[in-house]
Amino acid sequence: MVRFKSRYLLCEVCVPDRSNLQLLEDRTIYNTLRAAVNRAHGDYGSALFNIGVIVKYLNAHTGVVLIRSRKKHYRLIWSALSFITCLENRGQKVQCFLNCLHVGGTIRTCQKFLVKYNRQQLHRMLPDCKTDAEKQEVRRAILSCSLSNVREEEAGEDGSDDDDGDKET
């Protein structure tokens, strides 16, 4: 009857140099965020962080981070995001800042938003491309993530899923 409601913060890690992103790990983000919350909100903040915060998804290539926290305290976490200046990983410091793209109630809504956002980004990238090869790559990428592709995949996997389902029942 009583639910634990959570809020998912979809953030993007913005770095000046893309190559620095590679060493990203969910533990890195977590520790950095914890330190930031501690600095900003003290013991109270650390305790709250300890309860409900976890990094749910991380994509090192695009720098997308999905952080989950309790509904009551997400603003606290959100406010601490802006205090992050660098990410530390095994002695290497990377200058960055975390940009919060979307706050959702479920993972699914964040995923939907991410789909839209990525498509927008791809479309925006197209006029910025310098070479033709790049443009073609980008176009191919846009096409590859169209809905029909996904549908085909779905259908193909539906069959296999059904088989699996049948085998298991």
Added chain:
Amino acid sequence: MTGAKDRMREKKMKNQPRNVTYTSSGRGTGRGQGSQACGWVRGHQPGGHSYSQDLPKYITASYFAKARAAEVNAMLKAVSKPAGSCHVFNALPKHMRRRAMSHNTKRLPSRLREGAQRLAERSHRAAEKEKKQLPRSRSRRARRRHGNLLLEFNRRQRKNKWLETHIWHAKRFHMQKTWSYCLPLKPTAKSFRASYRAMNTHALLQDLSYFCCLELQGSEEQMLRALARLTSKQTGPTFAAASCLSGARQGSVHLYKADQFPQGCLGPADFLWRPRVPDASDRQLWIWIHPDLKQDVLSELQLVCQCSESVSVSEESGPAVERPAGRKRKRDEDDAEQPSKRLLGDGTRPAGAPVRWQSPDTAITISDLTMEIVRYRLIGPLAHVVLTDTLQPASEEPCDAVSLHQQQTDVFQLLRGVCSTAELPAGCVLGLTVDDPRLTLPQKRGKSVPDLQQSAEDDRLRDLTLTGVAAHCSQSALWDTSARERVTHNRLSEQELNRMRSELLVPGSRLSADRQAAVPLLLVHQGGRVRGEERLHWGSGWDLLLPKGWGMAFWVPLVYRGVRVGGLHMSVKHSQFMGQPHFPQDYPDCPAGVRFQSEQEAELLEKFKRRPPSKRTNYIKHGCLAPFRCPWQQLTEEWEELVNLSTETASCCRTRASDFTVLRSLKALRRLSAWTRPPSRRNSSPLTHATAAALQQECGPSLLWVRLRLLGKGQPALHAMVCAPTTSDLQLLLQDPHSSGPQEPRHKDHLKHLRQHKTSPEEPARAVRGVFPAPLPSVLSHCSRLTLGWVTQGDFSLAAGCGEALAFISVSGLLHTILEQPQEQRGLVLLRNPSSLQYRFARISIDV
């Protein structure tokens, strides 16, 4: 279990994208975005190894675009697939799901229809497969047709034998399966007091057909010589007792293993000789024993009579098969089928098992007549009235022995005039030939009342009550096997009887008797309480012996005369009120008694364990060493030691550990009985140390069967302790005759802390909380008073109006105790229940 849980979780989360990092490139090849991205990133490097060092120098927009596209795909997949359920129906959005989708697949959109149909098929096939594995049972009607029901009953009798009256009992009694019989235990209605009243004033009926009958045939001297080895004159009249030998009386005897008196007791038996026929020299003897004893006694008899060869029984199966119907059956289509017969006699015996043994030297034949004769017992003072109401001597005399039948009829008619069954001498036997009692079945149940008019033949009545029935009147055709078979064969079935009744011109009038169906039977009088001085002849009655097959024909008319019916429970109480030991409970030295004790111990322990530990009685604290099983051997040994120590006689050579026995020698019992009574008259041998020592030497380590009667309050329970009072206790009683008695101080439970520490699993037999573990400490001196013995049957006695108990006590203990008691208070002991600390005063009496 966690394996399954993990698998389920994986199945549900398989669509969710995993973290995409560079260090995960070395890991597994699951589905999802991880491997795809890694593979895509490395491009020309399939397969994985750790990638953390080798990073691209620059990242182009194309790279970035591909990354984004890949992520989008992953997200889309995660979003579009419903999480967790791969069920066909959950793929539909909620507004398209219908209630009856499962069995009507047409309600689904076509893309999902095939999946649903496949599912439906599979569940159908599974259900059919399960159904086919069950055996097809017939309809209830087919199962309950009479023939099939009989077959079913015959099948059920193969394991436990059924009495003839089983079905009647099964509807009204709780049944118990023991001794390979299914016997009635207690009525389902609450009727203890009513049954007691019936035993006291009217009549109680019991079906005792489970007693086994062994028949011996041969010359008299040979049989007596063989049987003399199995009994001893000290316990009372044996097989050769004069009154029993003529056939006029039934006797009872204790059987021992051959030549091993006083050890090796087997149990009690009743016996009956056939009256002498003037021409033949062979005699017949019937021995009735309890089914638990049967194997032991049979082997002993075979040993003693040297009968080891069994006579083949090929002719027994013949009549069973080719008995023509003689009974009118509904001729169905299956005419050729043999109509099913109810199983009569012993069903558990396999077809070829031997039933007769013959000896070449002694010319004795032993036959096993286990279920051939039906035995009913009527207990109570009006038992003879019930019998005279129910039985009508055969009106048409059979061709032979006219005068004998007439004499028997006369005696039978005389029986009416007797006031109470107890007036007749115990054990007298009357043979009779009667009509089918179903012919005179009353319309309604009633209660038979005694005939209050005094009979005219006073003299003959007096002769009857003084001397009993003459020997030649005890003759009956029941003794002949052929006569029994013929009578069983000629029995009218219920169906025919009812047909005859319906054809009567005047309904309710008496049916005409058939000459062929005159049933020979034996009426045996049972003396009730013959020993002791109080309530003599309580519990006397008549036994009715019938050929097999006629059980129900006699049972229902008897029940219609208003008798109560009792089961095993009532027969135990009957023995208890008569003060006699009941087999197999009260025979601790017989192998059957030992078996019974171990079974009883297991049962009581089981019941004890069933209760929650905090609600059980803690027998250790109450100082009760043996609440479930009485260690007789230990008791007798300890008493021997104690007595030897105190007297310091030179009888230390007798310290061999011999088995204990129960004292049954009449002479010793008479002397002990005289000593335990306060001396109101002269005794032939007064009690002194010397005489006591002499008696003890004679008896050896033995137990004594006594009856205890509580002086005041108190109800003895099973396995209550009988203890010797100290002089201070007796003085207490002198001062205050209504005192309740001393109290035992509470013992410490020394095992409590032991149990808490011993939690190691290598202790297989953990001590049950509250009961002493196996090697018992000294039984004698554990409590503040010396233990003499234990109670085997104890209850509030309705007949006496106070608590009465029947117990075994050690002979040496008793002598030791009464030697120290003053004369007026001799025979007083203390009684304590296992779950109480209060001692009660009781008086011993030994019934002889």
